[in-house]
Amino acid sequence: xxxxxxxxxxxTQIGDEVVIDGDRAHHLQVVRVKKDEEILALNxxxxxxxxxxxxxxxxxxxxxxxxxxxxxxKSNIELAIALPKKDAFEDILKIAVELGVSxxxxxxxxxxQYEYSFNDRVGRLLESALVQSNNLxxxxxxxxxxxxxxxxxxKSPIAYFSAANSEIKLKQSTEEKxxxxxxxxxxxxxxxxxxxIENENVSVIHLPTPILRAPTAVAASVGYLLxxxx
Amino acid sequence: xxxxxxxxxxxTQIGDEVVIDGDRAHHLQVVRVKKDEEILALNxxxxxxxxxxxxxxxxxxxxxxxxxxxxxxKSNIELAIALPKKDAFEDILKIAVELGVSxxxxxxxxxxQYEYSFNDRVGRLLESALVQSNNLxxxxxxxxxxxxxxxxxxKSPIAYFSAANSEIKLKQSTEEKxxxxxxxxxxxxxxxxxxxIENENVSVIHLPTPILRAPTAVAASVGYLLxxxx
Numbered sequence: 523x524x525x526x527x528x529x530x531x532x533x534t535q536i537g538d539e540v541v542i543d544g545d546r547a548h549h550l551q552v553v554r555v556k557k558d559e560e561i562l563a564l565n566x567x568x569x570x571x572x573x574x575x576x577x578x579x580x581x582x583x584x585x586x587x588x589x590x591x592x593x594x595x596k597s598n599i600e601l602a603i604a605l606p607k608k609d610a611f612e613d614i615l616k617i618a619v620e621l622g623v624s625x626x627x628x629x630x631x632x633x634x635q636y637e638y639s640f641n642d643r644v645g646r647l648l649e650s651a652l653v654q655s656n657n658l659x660x661x662x663x664x665x666x667x668x669x670x671x672x673x674x675x676x677k678s679p680i681a682y683f684s685a686a687n688s689e690i691k692l693k694q695s696t697e698e699k700x701x702x703x704x705x706x707x708x709x710x711x712x713x714x715x716x717x718x719i720e721n722e723n724v725s726v727i728h729l730p731t732p733i734l735r736a737p738t739a740v741a742a743s744v745g746y747l748l749x750x751x752x
Numbered sequence: 753x754x755x756x757x758x759x760x761x762x763x764t765q766i767g768d769e770v771v772i773d774g775d776r777a778h779h780l781q782v783v784r785v786k787k788d789e790e791i792l793a794l795n796x797x798x799x800x801x802x803x804x805x806x807x808x809x810x811x812x813x814x815x816x817x818x819x820x821x822x823x824x825x826k827s828n829i830e831l832a833i834a835l836p837k838k839d840a841f842e843d844i845l846k847i848a849v850e851l852g853v854s855x856x857x858x859x860x861x862x863x864x865q866y867e868y869s870f871n872d873r874v875g876r877l878l879e880s881a882l883v884q885s886n887n888l889x890x891x892x893x894x895x896x897x898x899x900x901x902x903x904x905x906x907k908s909p910i911a912y913f914s915a916a917n918s919e920i921k922l923k924q925s926t927e928e929k930x931x932x933x934x935x936x937x938x939x940x941x942x943x944x945x946x947x948x949i950e951n952e953n954v955s956v957i958h959l960p961t962p963i964l965r966a967p968t969a970v971a972a973s974v975g976y977l978l979x980x981x982x
Binding site for chain 2: 596597617619620621622654655656657658729730731732733734735738741742743744745746747748749750751752
């Protein structure tokens with residue numbers, strides 16, 4: 523069944539009509555959705571609404587809600603990523619949505635390569651990944667901050683996936699919230715490395731692989747934590 | 753240090769000269785390598801050779817080996833993948849090299865989307881991923897075969913990453929060779945699913961994530977097995 527993202531509340535009722543316009547309507551028109559077709563509406567806040575299309579006009583698509591299902595947030599994994607190049611960062615956003623990462627912290631560091639700010643393009647990219655992966659939760663995208671500030675503010679366990687060999691085991695149970703920390707393409711500087719390693723919330727994990735590009739590192743790290751939790 | 757792939761034997765000696773020509777030489781010329789520059793030569797068979805560039809001509813680059821280091825194959829993870837679209841398959845090849853997957857089995861299945869055959873483009877893609885990731889081993893790329901034939905021929909443990917909820921735990925120790933099996937974008941057919949699940953070598957793993965594109969599934973699955981082995 524085709525899916526669409528709409529900004530509706532979890533409290534939307536069966537029988538309610540929902541209007542989709544702008545880019546989202548355009549996208550559905552391009553794939554030629556038809557009146558009476560069934561469609562899955564995702565609100566990125568935990569609900570999936572099964573709907574039928576009750577009207578298709580040039581500018582709008584109207585859905586009628588048939589049934590709905592709410593699911594509590596399942597993932598306890600968040601991602602702090604020192605910004606790689608723009609393309610790689612956009613790949614990472616898509617991958618993070620597919621993997622159900624619940625919050626993303628874009629970090630600046632000495633060797634980070636990109637200044638991030640939230641814009642329409644990023645919003646559309648997250649929405650499209652949400653729809654493709656049938657993820658029920660749109661991840662929260664934090665404002666860019668420095669690695670140093672992030673380490674000061676954060677109180678949760680951090681799993682730092684380091685390219686260097688390291689043997690510190692995860693100190694925390696993997697039941698609670700955990701933040702994956704991944705460096706930029708050139709790695710963190712020596713000064714940053716010590717800042718990270720000396721932080722009491724940090725466990726260092728070395729994946730026994732060749733050098734990973736940042737998007738591959740994100741997916742492998744989430745997989746690693748899921749495997750570790752078994 | 754810049755790296756280059758060359759088809760030389762592990763027995764290549766210190767002081768030996770190695771000639772690089774064709775596409776590989778062209779690539780080094782594009783990035784303007786210079787005489788006396790240090791370079792890392794990888795042979796994809798476990799050796800890294802530290803070398804200096806002793807000559808740069810229009811068509812050739814000559815390296816002189818300074819030292820070498822051999823490492824035994826570390827990864828016991830292989831990948832059997834029902835062929836997705838060509839672009840996704842090429843992404844998977846890159847990701848598999850980064851992650852150090854030692855062998856790749858391209859499988860045809862009812863919903864697979866692409867006919868694979870080894871060609872120069874695939875070879876160059878593997879080489880370039882090898883150089884970028886400093887992987888010491890070029891993965892073996894098996895010929896395409898059907899899922900059915902693969903299941904009949906194979907005697908190793910298989911970790912089937914299924915989109916459906918499933919609770920069968922890995923029966924084997926993760927010390928020995930293990931093959932990750934991943935379906936095509938549309939999943940396996942019902943008939944194929946039972947063929948897989950009934951196979952005595954198969955353990956079924958469900959990653960608790962939204963729907964993954966095949967390349968993301970590959971990276972997350974390798975990460976999962978690495979985490980599980982901890």
